[in-house]
Structure formats: structure tokens, C-alpha cells
Amino acid sequence: MSSTATTRPNGLALFILPSALLFTLFFFLPIGLMALMSVLTGNPVVMPKVAFTTRHYARMIGDPFYLEVIWTTIRIGLVTTLVALVIGYPLAHWMARIRSRTGHALLLMAVLAPMLTGIVVRTFAWMTLLSDKGVVNQTLISLGLISQPLKLMYTETGIVVGLVHIYVPFMVLTLTGVIGRIDERLEQAAENLGASPLRAFIEVTLPLSLPGILAGSLLVFALAISAYVTPILLGGFQIMTLPILIYQQISANFNVGFAAALGIVLLMISLLLVIAYNRALGLVSGQRELQ
């Protein structure tokens, strides 16, 4: 921006080194090792003879069970993302458009409060709500609306409800930023020209917030497919997702190679999402520059 800025790195650039070291030793090296383990027949430290193999990947593709697990993970991720978007959008819109400062602060606190509560705690909360003798069922039974408890827990629906609750704040915060940048006068202009508030929203605000919708959705999807606690506790060990399978391979089977191969598959899906997310955010900032 300033013409005096040189293009050569200066002394301050050295401050990047500690983080670079951390990432090299504790991020790139471990992920590289994981990729390596996924194509080896065993642990090279304890086993004298290891060879390269594709059997871990072949096992995944050859067995419909593993493909089903991958599909379940993606399906839960997709439904969670969709519901989080539908729930998150109105709240984000309110937060972006509310005029009172106190109101904005209170809404922000309401969105951040669940984020300050750990994942395990929030999953526990949903277990108390959704179990057979939980709050929802007991309330419905005492109201005489149902005679048998509804099966809410140990189902995919239960998992989705828990995941939506955990990840909807991420959607709200992403969307609020984007909606807040849309000039409110555009909506007012549309309304002054005779459009109903709903039509002004659908034809002006919604299209302009598309990059935010994309970014928020990719973020929530990436977080939802890598969730472990919520699917395992609300699914009651009956519904298998990729992270659950990965941990099981380590803790129960100690099949490090297969766990690594599963990890690489999850990593590839996530990397694609990260790239798409950065593109979406690029769209957002591009839009900002145009204004």
C-alpha cells in the first residue's frame, strides 16, 4: 500500500520462525508420517521388515461397510449444515441489523455462551433432553401428547440436533459479518420502490449474502464431519462415522495403518473444503473491495 514499503523481508520477518518450527515438527511431520503409515504394512520401529502396500485403501474400497461409514458421515454433515443454515440465518440477520447496541451485545453473548461451554458438556445437555426418560419425552408424556417415549437418542436425528446446536454459532458469526457489510439502504431502496420486506430480502439481501452462506456452510460441514463426541454419545455407539471408526481402529484394534488410511481420506475431504472455504471468503472480500 505505501510506496516506501520494500519487497524484501525485514527483521520482523524472523518472528515467524518459532511458529514455523512448531508447524514443521508438530503438524507437517506428523501428517506426513500418517500418510506414510497409511501405505506401510506395519510399524517400521518395532517390525524389522515393512513394505509398501495399498491394502489399507483397498480394504476401504472393497468393503461396503466402510463406504457406508463414509456416506453416513457425509450425510450427517450435509443435514447438519442445512439445518444450521436455516436456523443460523434469521439470527445472523437480526444481529447484523439490530440497532440497539445493548441488543447487539446481548445477542452476541447468547451466541457465544454455547461456544464457551465445552462440546462434552453440551452433548451431555442433549443426552438429558433427548433420552427415553429425558426432558422432551417426559414433558410430552405428562402433557398426554404421547404414551410411549419417542426414540430421539441413538438416532441420526439426535446426532444432527446435537451437532447443529454445537456448530450453529459458527454459522451465525460468519453470516453476521457478511450481512452486516451489505448496505441496508439497498433494502430500503427496494422497499421504497414498492417491494415487500420479504421480496426485498429475497431479491437483494439473500443474493448478496451468498458468499457468506457458502463460507459458513463449508465451515460447519468441515466441523460436523470431524465431530467425535456428539455422534458417539448421542448415537450410543450404534451409528458409525469416520472419526468414530478412526478412534476405534486405534483404541480397540490398534490397526495404526488402517486408521492412518481412514485419516488420510478424512483429511482429503477436509482439504477440499478448506480450499473451497478460502475461495468463498475471497469472494466476500472481493465484494467488499467493490463497494
Add this chain to the structure above:
Amino acid sequence: MQTTASSSLPVAQQAASMPVPGPTRPYGRYLYLAVNIAILIFLLAPIAIVVVFALNPTPFIQFPPVGVSLRWFEKFFASRDFMHALWFSLEVAVLTTVSATMLGASAALALARGNLPGTRLIVATMLSPLMLPAILTGLALFQTYVLLDVGRPTWGLVAGHTLVTLPYVVRTTLAVLHNFDTRLEEAAQNLGASPLRTFFEVTLPLIKPGVLAGAIFAFIVSFDQFPVSLFLVSPGNETLPVTLFNYLKFDLDGTIGAASVVSIVLAFVVVIGLDRTVGLRSYVKL
């Protein structure tokens, strides 16, 4: 978060001073509010439920609650396992906050002021632990520690936590660095301050709120961190979320509720405490 709130303020004031078109369809407005209030209830009710169960004396889930008792809090504070886990979590969170804040803030400074080539790619890489599954970070570190035969040391856990909390510090510090006027630094140097003095007397005080916000995030994320810890804790030396998780697999009594309330309160105390002590003072200085 703080920067968003403060930067949106002028816009909000501007909007408030503009003529507001009256709600042409009040029913639509009511529906909008009703939907939003329902969403807020969905967000906050589970947290309220946790508090209710922490105080409810029955040893199983019962709704509506039958009374108020502190027996689960007594059980929680008397439990050696839970207390050990609580202190271990705090220790890991403090170590993580210190290392993530120092590494993250200096990295952000290098990225914003160091004229590094490929800044965008470096930023994307440093933020990537936020979106890449944390369970993979845990798995990859676990495999590495097994291969190197180092066991499961506390520093290994702190390194994993630092990796997933660093992005918050980098992001909040970068946001402040991008927003502030570099002419302030130039002015200080024109007035004869050395680059070092400029850094300590101009740059550092100005980026302090961003660094602080990042540190708060780092503490909370580390304190609540589960997927990385799952692979890296050793039996008998577990963090609170892992202990809670193991307990939840078999038991669903009020102890979990009490433990949850304690960790929620702790998170809030840290946020408010840091904001009041360090935050306010830095604003007074400004």
C-alpha cells in the same frame, strides 16, 4: 469478535439516525421476532438444563426437578479423579495460552510487517488447524509420539493444544494490525524513536486488545479441547473433558452437571476477569 463489534458501531449509529421506514407488515415483523426468539431458546435452553440437573438431587434424570441440593457439587469436589483432571486441564490451558499467545502474536507481527513473500499462503496454512479435523491432529501426533517412542508427555499435549489454539491468536492479532494506522509508527520514528522503542511504545500497546482476545480464545479452546486430548492424554493423567466423556459413557448422574457448571463458570470468570483487569487498563491507556 471485539473488532467486529466496535467497527460496526459507527454504521449502527449512522443507521439509527436515518429515517426508518415503519413496519409495513407488523405480522411479518412479529414472525421474524418469534422465529429468532425460538432459535435463542434452542441455543440457551440446553445450558439452563445442565444447571437444573446439577442442582436436582435425584441420581437419575428427572424432569421436572424435585428439589435443590448441592450434593453433586460435593461429589465432584470430593472426587480425586475429577479434581486431578480439573487441575491438569488448568495447567495445560495456562501453558497452552502462554505458548500460543507468544508464538501467534509474533507470527502475526511478522506476517503484517515483515514483508514476507507468500503471506496469503502462510496465513491460510496457519489458520488451517481450525478447519482440519482436530481428531486428525490428535491421531497424527499420537502416531508420531509412538514412532519416536516418547510416550505421552505433557509437553506433547501442550504442543497439540498450541497448534489448534494458535490460529485464534494469529487471527485476532492480524485483525488489529491490519486495522491500525501505520502512520502512527512512522510518526514515532520521524520524531526520533528507534524502531525498538516504536515497537514497545506504539505498536505493542495498540495490538494489545487483539492479542488479549486471542489469548482468551486460546485459553477457552484449550480448556474445552477434546479431540486432540483424546489421543494424547495418558491414563491417570486426563484432562477434564476426557474424564467427563469417560464418565458419561457409563453414568448420567448430576456429577456431570456439577462439573459442567464448574467449567462454564470458570470459562466466564476467565473471560470477564481478563477483560476487566488487562482489558480495561489497556483502554484507559489509549
